Amino acid sequence: MNQASTDEYTISVAPMMDWTDRHCRYFHRLISPHARLYTEMVTTGALLHGDAERFLRFDECEHPVALQLGGSDADDLAKCAEMGQSEGYDEINLNCGCPSDRVQNGRFGACLMKEPDHVADCVDAMAKSVDIPVTVKCRIGIDEQDDFDFLDEFVDKIADKGCKTFIIHARKAWLQGLSPKQNREIPPLDYDRVKAIKDKYPSLRIIVNGGIRDTALTKEQLQNCDGVMIGREAYSNPYFLAELEQSVFGANTMPDRDEIALKMATYAQAQFEQHETPVKSITRHILGLYHNQHGAKAWKRTLSTLPYEQGADAQVIESALKAKNEAVQLLENA
Numbered sequence: 001m002n003q004a005s006t007d008e009y010t011i012s013v014a015p016m017m018d019w020t021d022r023h024c025r026y027f028h029r030l031i032s033p034h035a036r037l038y039t040e041m042v043t044t045g046a047l048l049h050g051d052a053e054r055f056l057r058f059d060e061c062e063h064p065v066a067l068q069l070g071g072s073d074a075d076d077l078a079k080c081a082e083m084g085q086s087e088g089y090d091e092i093n094l095n096c097g098c099p100s101d102r103v104q105n106g107r108f109g110a111c112l113m114k115e116p117d118h119v120a121d122c123v124d125a126m127a128k129s130v131d132i133p134v135t136v137k138c139r140i141g142i143d144e145q146d147d148f149d150f151l152d153e154f155v156d157k158i159a160d161k162g163c164k165t166f167i168i169h170a171r172k173a174w175l176q177g178l179s180p181k182q183n184r185e186i187p188p189l190d191y192d193r194v195k196a197i198k199d200k201y202p203s204l205r206i207i208v209n210g211g212i213r214d215t216a217l218t219k220e221q222l223q224n225c226d227g228v229m230i231g232r233e234a235y236s237n238p239y240f241l242a243e244l245e246q247s248v249f250g251a252n253t254m255p256d257r258d259e260i261a262l263k264m265a266t267y268a269q270a271q272f273e274q275h276e277t278p279v280k281s282i283t284r285h286i287l288g289l290y291h292n293q294h295g296a297k298a299w300k301r302t303l304s305t306l307p308y309e310q311g312a313d314a315q316v317i318e319s320a321l322k323a324k325n326e327a328v329q330l331l332e333n334a
Contacts, residue, residue, distance in 0.1 A: 008064050009165065009207055009227040011218075011244050012036035013234045015068040015093070015137070020235075023277075024285040025062045026267060028234065030260050032241035034249050035230075037065045041095045043106065044071035047080045056087045066091035068137070070098070072107040072118070074125035081126040081134065091165075092126055094119070096138040099173035100180045110173040113142050113150075116157040124161040135165040137209075140193045141172035148196055155197055155204070165205040167229055168194045184210075184231075195224040213240070215247045222248070237291040257289055261321045268314035279314055280307035286317075294331050295324035 015038035067084035103109035209229035245251040271277035290296040302320035
């Protein structure tokens with residue numbers, strides 16, 4: 001593994017819309033002490049004209065945690081970067097990788113890769129407004145602009161403005177014709193292109209993202225880049241992060257799933273008391289807690305129904321844990 005093996009960027013969890021909200025990040029932090037966590041993409045408009053406090057809220061345990069911004073106006077991005085720093089975030093990340101139509105219509109996301117000079121100006125404005133790192137998340141290419149030279153020019157111009165960390169999804173994005181889900185699956189992965197960028201720019205921190213679902217591939221990519229960003233696998237199979245704590249960071253033990261469940265029940269109760277947060281907003285993130293474990297079906301079944309009933313509270317998590325344990329006991333007695 002390269003010299004970045006002890007860097008706080010070594011393992012991170014990707015920003016994922018509708019998924020990596022503050023409740024999800026709290027849950028992931030209970031499982032993984034070391035992974036760097038990212039917010040969902042938050043648009044500059046939402047922060048400047050909406051409920052900024054709600055969008056920026058996070059728990060202190062989440063550190064290191066980064067705020068991902070979506071936008072293309074340099075002044076707005078600079079203002080939002082300042083807001084993020086004031087709230088205590090450790091990093092501001094600019095989204096240059098999301099291919100959805102809605103994002104394109106706002107002139108941000110993956111379509112910004114067509115405008116490296118403009119992205120460089122945006123990064124420059126943000127970097128001058130804050131003291132924390134400003135980073136960029138992008139694709140290896142877009143549409144027919146799908147070669148090393150295109151990515152090289154993009155990275156070079158933005159690095160020239162002081163960006164030292166690039167998170168590169170190792171698939172290109174089709175801006176038309178594919179849904180965001182298809183854009184995560186259909187374009188082929190090209191880890192070699194990400195490695196080539198790292199080889200050309202050894203002083204930059206290059207994080208690879210896309211299709212990484214097991215420890216062997218994670219460790220392989222850590223030989224080529226400075227870090228690995230885990231996407232959907234961290235959500236559907238969150239204890240993959242615990243496996244990485246062992247294989248990458250050398251943890252001696254795995255966290256106990258039942259203890260995590262009880263901690264999430266305590267958290268859910270506190271969130272309701274402090275913010276009147278419905279328990280269903282929290283339980284949806286923990287369905288994968290017992291992925292591939294005995295009793296997983298009972299756990300999921302309970303959390304797919306009880307939290308949505310009128311008057312549901314944090315007790316539904318304890319009910320799900322009880323149902324899981326009863327299912328395990330039945331199997332053992334069979």
